[in-house]
Amino acid sequence: MIKVGIVGGTGYTGVELLRLLAGHHQVQLQAITSRKEDGVAVADMFPSLRGHVDLAFSSPDKAALDRCDVVFFATPHGVAMAQARELLAAGVRIIDLAADFRLQDTAVFEQWYGMPHTCPELLSEAVYGLPEIHRHALAKARLVGNPGCYPTTVQLGLLPLLEKGGLIDTQHIIADCKSGVSGAGRKAELPYLLTEAGDNFKAYGVKGHRHHPEIVEQLQKIAGVPIHLTFVPHLVPMIRGMFSTLYVTLTDAGQAIDCHALYADRYANEPFVDVLPKGMLPDTRSVRASNMLRIAVHQQGQQLILLVVQDNLTKGAAGQAVQVMNAMFGLPETTGLTGIAVLP
Ligand SMILES: NC(=O)C1=CN([C@@H]2O[C@H](COP(=O)(O)OP(=O)(O)OC[C@H]3O[C@@H](n4cnc5c(N)ncnc54)[C@H](OP(=O)(O)O)[C@@H]3O)[C@@H](O)[C@H]2O)C=CC1
Numbered sequence: 549m550i551k552v553g554i555v556g557g558t559g560y561t562g563v564e565l566l567r568l569l570a571g572h573h574q575v576q577l578q579a580i581t582s583r584k585e586d587g588v589a590v591a592d593m594f595p596s597l598r599g600h601v602d603l604a605f606s607s608p609d610k611a612a613l614d615r616c617d618v619v620f621f622a623t624p625h626g627v628a629m630a631q632a633r634e635l636l637a638a639g640v641r642i643i644d645l646a647a648d649f650r651l652q653d654t655a656v657f658e659q660w661y662g663m664p665h666t667c668p669e670l671l672s673e674a675v676y677g678l679p680e681i682h683r684h685a686l687a688k689a690r691l692v693g694n695p696g697c698y699p700t701t702v703q704l705g706l707l708p709l710l711e712k713g714g715l716i717d718t719q720h721i722i723a724d725c726k727s728g729v730s731g732a733g734r735k736a737e738l739p740y741l742l743t744e745a746g747d748n749f750k751a752y753g754v755k756g757h758r759h760h761p762e763i764v765e766q767l768q769k770i771a772g773v774p775i776h777l778t779f780v781p782h783l784v785p786m787i788r789g790m791f792s793t794l795y796v797t798l799t800d801a802g803q804a805i806d807c808h809a810l811y812a813d814r815y816a817n818e819p820f821v822d823v824l825p826k827g828m829l830p831d832t833r834s835v836r837a838s839n840m841l842r843i844a845v846h847q848q849g850q851q852l853i854l855l856v857v858q859d860n861l862t863k864g865a866a867g868q869a870v871q872v873m874n875a876m877f878g879l880p881e882t883t884g885l886t887g888i889a890v891l892p
Pocket residue numbers: 555556557558559560561562581582583584585608621622623624625627645646647695696697730731732733734735860861864865
């Protein structure tokens with residue numbers, strides 16, 4: 549059994565980890581932390597977990613985390629890097645759902661996250677937690693930076709084109725992305741009140757969003773050429789779900805191939821990427837609470853439109869992190885993640 553700790557068990561990604569790991573037959577939950585709810589039974593706070601999780605929240609205690617094989621940090625940016633050195637020294641593997649280990653350049657991290665990076669020496673060994681690209685490195689990883697939610701949709705939406713190379717104009721890529729409100733975390737702030745976010749639809753981060761450098765860094769690694777990306781996130785009045793529409797211009801070489809076939813071939817053996825049949829359109833409900841990401845490929849002359857949906861809390865965060873853990877511990881990546889989307 550894999551002994552698992554979760555730091556930040558009361559947040560939306562933390563409780564999603566609990567939901568998934570409670571049904572994972574190779575996992576033994578060892579410690580679930582919350583500073584505010586120290587001593588409160590997990591099942592008292594989240595009755596959906598009654599009969600599945602019998603631990604209480606505890607304050608983040610090094611001794612308890614040291615006894616784990618792997619610790620998930622479902623915490624704000626900056627928390628994992630404060631504890632990473634000591635946990636790794638104790639032989640504990642780390643999956644950080646925040647951004648501490650996503651970007652390789654500390655200056656870029658500090659610019660976007662407004663804090664100094666306190667363990668830059670660990671960045672070179674950190675593996676970016678997108679199994680569809682990095683599963684071989686994940687098998688040996690001690691430290692993983694799980695991708696942001698928007699970056700997962702944009703990268704998996706563009707991967708087949710960029711891997712091949714020469715198929716699209718890499719200087720004009722547009723990502724028009726929409727997220728449900730749970731993407732902002734479980735906190736009381738004015739923009740996320742029902743009366744503000746409900747019956748409303750707005751763009752934000754148009755001047756710049758911290759996922760932009762993460763996406764560009766990873767796309768450039770895939771493509772091996774400079775990328776220019778226009779990225780505009782939006783908040784939509786739903787609780788969970790993400791819909792990213794990607795617009796690219798095909799080169800002559802790109803127009804000469806069957807792009808749908810390219811996507812279908814690239815993802816044929818990926819358990820969590822579903823390329824829809826030609827003409828079918830995705831919706832967020834088709835992936836709600838599941839780890840599946842669905843892509844539709846639509847060609848209009850020289851323009852290719854990729855429509856990508858995922859659940860921001862599952863494939864966009866906690867489900868992806870469990871998939872990563874499975875890859876790290878040599879389990880089938882689908883272990884504990886076979887749930888079908890919840891309807892309605
Ligand atoms: N929501 C989403 O869709 C996605 C979120 N992420 C990232 O995942 C991480 C968690 O997000 P989310 O679940 O939404 O966040 P929440 O705000 O919902 O929860 C944060 C959790 O962290 C704990 N926490 C806060 N500060 C500290 C601290 N200094 N030390 C230890 N624990 C702390 C909180 O509990 P307490 O204060 O009681 O200790 C709480 O359990 C974030 O970095 C977020 O950016 C990534 C992808 C998608």
